[in-house]
Amino acid sequence: xxxxxxxxxxxxxxxxxxxxxxxxxxxxxxxxxxxxxxxxxxxxxxxxxxxxxxxxxxxxxxxxxxxxxxxxxxxxxxxxxxxxxxxxxxxxxxxxxxxxxxxxxxxxxxxxxxxxxxxxxxxxxxxxxxxxxxxxxxxxxxxxxxxxxxxxxxxxxxxxxxxxxxxxxxxxxxxxxxxxxxxxxxxxxxxxxxxxxxxxxxxxxxxxxxxxxxxxxxxxxxxxxxxxxxxxxxxxxxxxxxxxxxxxxxxxxxxxxxxxxxxxxxxxxxxxxxxxxxxxxxxxxxxxxxxxx
RNA sequence: GGCGACGUGGCCGAGUGGUUAGGCGCGGGUCUGCAAAACCCGUCACACCGGUUCGAUUCCGGUCGUCGCCU
Numbered sequence: 515x516x517x518x519x520x521x522x523x524x525x526x527x528x529x530x531x532x533x534x535x536x537x538x539x540x541x542x543x544x545x546x547x548x549x550x551x552x553x554x555x556x557x558x559x560x561x562x563x564x565x566x567x568x569x570x571x572x573x574x575x576x577x578x579x580x581x582x583x584x585x586x587x588x589x590x591x592x593x594x595x596x597x598x599x600x601x602x603x604x605x606x607x608x609x610x611x612x613x614x615x616x617x618x619x620x621x622x623x624x625x626x627x628x629x630x631x632x633x634x635x636x637x638x639x640x641x642x643x644x645x646x647x648x649x650x651x652x653x654x655x656x657x658x659x660x661x662x663x664x665x666x667x668x669x670x671x672x673x674x675x676x677x678x679x680x681x682x683x684x685x686x687x688x689x690x691x692x693x694x695x696x697x698x699x700x701x702x703x704x705x706x707x708x709x710x711x712x713x714x715x716x717x718x719x720x721x722x723x724x725x726x727x728x729x730x731x732x733x734x735x736x737x738x739x740x741x742x743x744x745x746x747x748x749x750x751x752x753x754x755x756x757x758x759x760x761x762x763x764x765x766x767x768x769x770x771x772x773x774x775x776x777x778x779x780x781x782x783x784x785x786x787x788x789x790x791x792x793x794x795x796x797x798x799x800x801x802x803x804x805x806x807x
Numbered sequence: 808g809g810c811g812a813c814g815u816g817g818c819c820g821a822g823u824g825g826u827u828a829g830g831c832g833c834g835g836g837u838c839u840g841c842a843a844a845a846c847c848c849g850u851c852a853c854a855c856c857g858g859u860u861c862g863a864u865u866c867c868g869g870u871c872g873u874c875g876c877c878u
Contacts, residue, residue, distance in 0.1 A: 521843080546843055556843085582840040609842055618839050628840090655837070658846040664839090679839080688839070736841090743843045767832080772843050778836070 515806045516603035518543070518611060518780050519702035520773035521557065522711040523791060524798065528702065529604035530563045531799040532806075536600055539568040541593060543605030543614055546742045548586065549577040551731055554724045555744035557715065570601070577731055577739040584620035587613040594695070603697065608779030617684045617694045621668040631663045639666050647675035691784055700805040701780050702798075704773075704791040711791075712769045719744065720762060728752065743768045 517532065519525045533540050542548075546556045550573045559569055570593045575581035591614065594601060605611060612618060631639060639662045643650045646669055650656070653676035654665045665676050679685060687694075704711055728748040731739075740746055744765050751761040780786055787805045792798040 544843090580841060583842070584840040586840090607842070609838070613839080616839090620840050623840050655846055658837090660841075660845050661838085667840090685839080738841050738844080741841075741844060745843090768843080771833095774834090775843080779838080779842095 515600075516543075516611070516615070516697050516699035517702065517802060517806075518604070518608075518699060518786060519606060520704065520708065520776040520780075521606050521769060522708060522715050522773060523606075523702040523704045524711070524795075525604055525606070525702050526557065526559050526563070527795060528798050528802050529602050530559060530567050531795065532802055533567045533602045535799070535803070536602070538600040538602045539570060539597065540604050541570040541590060541601045541614075542572050543590070543603055543607055543610040544571075545581075545583075545586075545607040545610055546739065547572045547605075548575045548581050549573075549739045550575065551577055551727070552739060552742065552745065554719050554722050554727045555742065555748075557719075576734075576736075578734045578736040580736060580738050582623075583609055583613050584623070586610050587618065587620065590614045603699075606776045608776060608783075611780075612688070615693050615695055615697060616691070617687050619684065621674070621679075622671050623667065624671060627670060628663065628667055631666055636662060639663060642666055643669060643676065647677045650676045653677060653680045693785065697785075698806045699783075699786045700802055701786040701788045702791055702802075703777070703788050707791050708773055709770055712773065713766055716744075716762065716766055716769065724748065725751075725758075743772050 515532075517525050517529045529540050532538070540559075544556070546552060547558050548571060549556075552558075558564075558572060559567075563569075564572075571586070571590050574589060587610075590610075594614070603611070603614065613620075636659050639659075640656050643654065643662065643665050644656075650665065655661045668679070669675060724744060725748055728745055729752060731745070732749065732752060735745070735749075740749060747756075747761050747764045747768065750756055751758060756764070789801050789805050792801060
């Protein structure tokens with residue numbers, strides 16, 4: 515079963531309670547909680563929660579490394595396939611969630627090729643992919659450099675064009691949200707409580723050592739980890755670019771925006787049953803369990 | 808009180824006598840290896856009142872307001 519939802523929706527606490535009642539472990543689907551040392555800012559489950567319930571896919575990578583979705587899928591599926599106990603999937607990263615439950619087999623990658631392509635003019639890349647596949651634009655956002663780079667990378671590595679890939683049975687299953695594994699899922703929707711909860715939690719983070727945490731990470735934080743909300747703003751602050759108040763205003767704004775994007779991602783997934791955010795944790799857990807049946 | 812400058816959409820900020828700068832924010836969306844990323848779409852303003860003009864956000868006069876200098 516799975517519990518998803520935007521950041522600050524309270525899903526972490528619910529997942530822990532649900533897992534406890536079920537004798538399950540939690541497997542996190544969160545793109546940033548995988549990094550060690552990023553605790554306060556990513557709102558990881560606390561020590562008590564992690565003592566009570568085993569959490570997987572948290573603290574599995576060093577912040578200076580790039581932990582890709584493909585790697586995430588490999589590891590998470592490995593855990594899922596070998597687990598002796600039931601697992602509660604919990605998190606807010608839409609792509610990571612789908613990478614775990616859906617038939618997403620990622621095409622290969624090549625660091626050298628990729629960085630070479632990143633240094634190539636976009637127009638040339640677009641020309642290359644369109645020459646190989648006139649309908650490429652139907653499947654790849656030609657305005658999005660990253661997507662174009664990736665499409666060309668896959669094409670050079672495998673010879674497969676975007677159209678060919680889109681025609682695969684697997685791609686069709688993904689479009690239809692046909693899961694690879696069985697599960698029920700609930701989404702927790704904080705509704706108009708979101709802004710308030712974000713600011714409340716951010717205030718706790720601020721007094722809980724967020725700045726110190728980023729400071730400690732500063733020298734050994736990689737590209738992906740450094741782009742996490744809360745971290746990038748404080749890194750700017752530490753670089754002397756903005757003052758503290760502006761920093762936290764920016765974090766508040768960006769967190770709310772992140773929550774909205776997360777909601778957009780999960781919203782169209784027909785497998786998710788939404789329940790409203792509830793004030794009382796007991797009630798929340800009860801409702802969640804009911805919805806998961 | 809006098810002189811001068813200015814008054815543009817939630818904010819910042821260009822500009823023009825007649826085809827709606829742009830950025831931020833905000834709203835919506837896309838999503839198969841950086842995904843808390845990247846990208847796409849939307850958001851049509853010119854302080855107020857008169858005047859000139861075929862036509863004024865743009866020119867003229869006045870009103871109000873802001874800022875600066877002077878007294």
